[in-house]
Amino acid sequence: MGKSRNARRRQAAVEAVVEQVDGGRAELIPDRERARAWTLLIDGAPQSHVDLDDPAYLSFEYQRRLGHVIDLVAPPGRPVHAVHLGGGAFTLARYVAATRPRSTQQIVEHDAALVQLVRRELPLDPNARIRVRSADARAGLAKVADGWADLVITDVFAGARTPAHLTSAEFLDEVRRALRPGGVLAANLADGPPLAHLRGQIATAAARFAELALVADPAVLRGKRFGNAVLVASDHPLPIAELTRRAASDPHPGRVEHGRELTDFTGGALPVTDAAAVASPAPPPSVFG
Numbered sequence: 001m002g003k004s005r006n007a008r009r010r011q012a013a014v015e016a017v018v019e020q021v022d023g024g025r026a027e028l029i030p031d032r033e034r035a036r037a038w039t040l041l042i043d044g045a046p047q048s049h050v051d052l053d054d055p056a057y058l059s060f061e062y063q064r065r066l067g068h069v070i071d072l073v074a075p076p077g078r079p080v081h082a083v084h085l086g087g088g089a090f091t092l093a094r095y096v097a098a099t100r101p102r103s104t105q106q107i108v109e110h111d112a113a114l115v116q117l118v119r120r121e122l123p124l125d126p127n128a129r130i131r132v133r134s135a136d137a138r139a140g141l142a143k144v145a146d147g148w149a150d151l152v153i154t155d156v157f158a159g160a161r162t163p164a165h166l167t168s169a170e171f172l173d174e175v176r177r178a179l180r181p182g183g184v185l186a187a188n189l190a191d192g193p194p195l196a197h198l199r200g201q202i203a204t205a206a207a208r209f210a211e212l213a214l215v216a217d218p219a220v221l222r223g224k225r226f227g228n229a230v231l232v233a234s235d236h237p238l239p240i241a242e243l244t245r246r247a248a249s250d251p252h253p254g255r256v257e258h259g260r261e262l263t264d265f266t267g268g269a270l271p272v273t274d275a276a277a278v279a280s281p282a283p284p285p286s287v288f289g
Contacts, residue, residue: 020120021113040089048088055094062228068246069186070241079103085137086156098126107132144178155188164277172208182236192226200270207271209233213258
């Protein structure tokens with residue numbers, strides 16, 4: 001108890017860091033419950049949470065679900081090659097480095113000013129094999145060698161919307177090229193009723209990958225509220241049973257859809273092409289208060 005109070009007192013003395021970055025007003029807000037933890041917001045929208053003392057701790061619901069995919073992409077502790085499209089506070093790259101030492105990772109983040117802010121205020125472990133590149137996500141992905149990645153994570157938002165050119169079948173062709181045989185794509189998607197964007201993204205992934213799974217809050221899947229969903233795709237069978245167990249045991253339990261149920265969920269939506277792609281919908285103001 002005493003240590004916890006002292007940690008809160010120390011953190012209470014730490015002030016938020018506010019800077020203008022390319023994507024808007026960036027705020028690093030100290031976590032009052034964890035001594036060296038921070039939440040990154042862009043224009044008031046929460047982007048990432050990171051604990052520098054415990055990088056294996058994932059606070060955000062969608063990051064926990066992406067963490068489950070990271071845990072299951074290879075046997076426990078085995079190093080992987082990972083590409084992160086969208087950097088935020090580098091939370092998931094730190095998680096990979098903590099749980100899979102000696103992994104080699106690439107982060108592609110378009111916002112160069114944000115990269116500088118995070119590097120300065122929330123420095124990476126110098127021993128982690130993490131390369132950070134300031135570039136457009138699709139352009140950065142194009143520079144990844146064929147078949148290099150065990151895992152590609154897409155978590156790219158500009159103004160709380162995923163840019164149109166990262167929602168198409170042609171974009172997924174680039175993802176497939178970068179993945180090794182049996183590699184896994186994990187995409188953080190955001191949508192609300194009537195879920196047209198989410199259905200289209202599932203249909204697009206189904207046109208490029210043999211195996212799919214979707215992890216989300218049941219209320220989001222029912223079209224009751226705006227929220228995040230994690231789409232997992234591969235050409236090899238996915239660990240559905242274990243993914244389902246982990247998602248169900250989260251503080252905010254998620255449901256896993258796959259197979260025929262996931263196909264039915266698309267409601268006949270067609271794959272998205274570059275010619276027809278649009279950005280994901282913006283969240284309603286109520287989402288961020």
